[in-house]
Amino acid sequence: MSTFSKIILILILVFIDQISKYWILSFLELGESFNLLPFLDLTLIFNSGIAFGLLDNLGNLGSWLLYLLVSGIIIYFTYLTLKAESMTESLIMLLILSGGLGNVIDRTIYGYVVDFIHFNFNGYSFYVFNFADSLITIGAILYIWFFFIRNKDETITS
Numbered sequence: 001m002s003t004f005s006k007i008i009l010i011l012i013l014v015f016i017d018q019i020s021k022y023w024i025l026s027f028l029e030l031g032e033s034f035n036l037l038p039f040l041d042l043t044l045i046f047n048s049g050i051a052f053g054l055l056d057n058l059g060n061l062g063s064w065l066l067y068l069l070v071s072g073i074i075i076y077f078t079y080l081t082l083k084a085e086s087m088t089e090s091l092i093m094l095l096i097l098s099g100g101l102g103n104v105i106d107r108t109i110y111g112y113v114v115d116f117i118h119f120n121f122n123g124y125s126f127y128v129f130n131f132a133d134s135l136i137t138i139g140a141i142l143y144i145w146f147f148f149i150r151n152k153d154e155t156i157t158s
Contacts, residue, residue, distance in 0.1 A: 001090045003082060010081075010098050017102035017131040021114040033118070043118040045128050048111065067107050074100045088146055095139030102132030 028034060028044040035041050077100060081093035106113045115133070119126040 001084075001087055006081060006090060006094060009094050010101065013094070013098035013135060014101050014105070014132075017098070017135070018105060020131050021102075021106065021116070024116040025114060028116070039119060039121050041118040041120065042116050043128050045115050046110070046112040047115050047128075048113075067104075070100065070104055070107070074104055092139050092142045092146065095135045095142070099132040099135030099137075099139065102130070102135070106132075 024042060024044055028042060030044055030046060033041045033043040074097065077093060077097040081090065081097045084090040084093050103113045113130065113132075115128040115130045117130060117134075118128045
């Protein structure tokens with residue numbers, strides 16, 4: 001996959017993430033919910049922490065340190081994405097990088113991440129997340145599968 005193709009795909013995924021957040025911010029007030037399907041609500045929350053609201057109450061210094069840490073990780077994943085040679089590795093790194101960029105844009109603009117996708121089933125409520133979080137999660141799962149589980153299976157069977 002060419003560098004140009006990688007950049008275009010990153011821009012498309014970040015654009016989808018930012019448009020979805022812009023739309024939800026114009027549609028719902030903070031804390032407001034809209035039932036979309038029996039198991040899916042759109043619930044607007046602002047997350048100043050990391051994944052699933054962890055480290056949400058860090059204060060100003062903690063928020064800046066978190067921002068710097070995440071920015072450093074983004075720079076590292078940019079390097080990994082641009083140097084990736086295989087299509088599989090490129091796509092996995094693109095997913096993680098695009099999700100990270102989407103959330104860093106939120107932190108830069110708002111000081112927090114806009115979350116709104118809320119799954120619930122039989123009284124169980126899953127964490128509220130966004131499109132960028134989905135990209136990161138899918139990328140991380142694929143990374144683990146392709147680079148640890150699948151490679152281990154191939155080594156065992158060969």
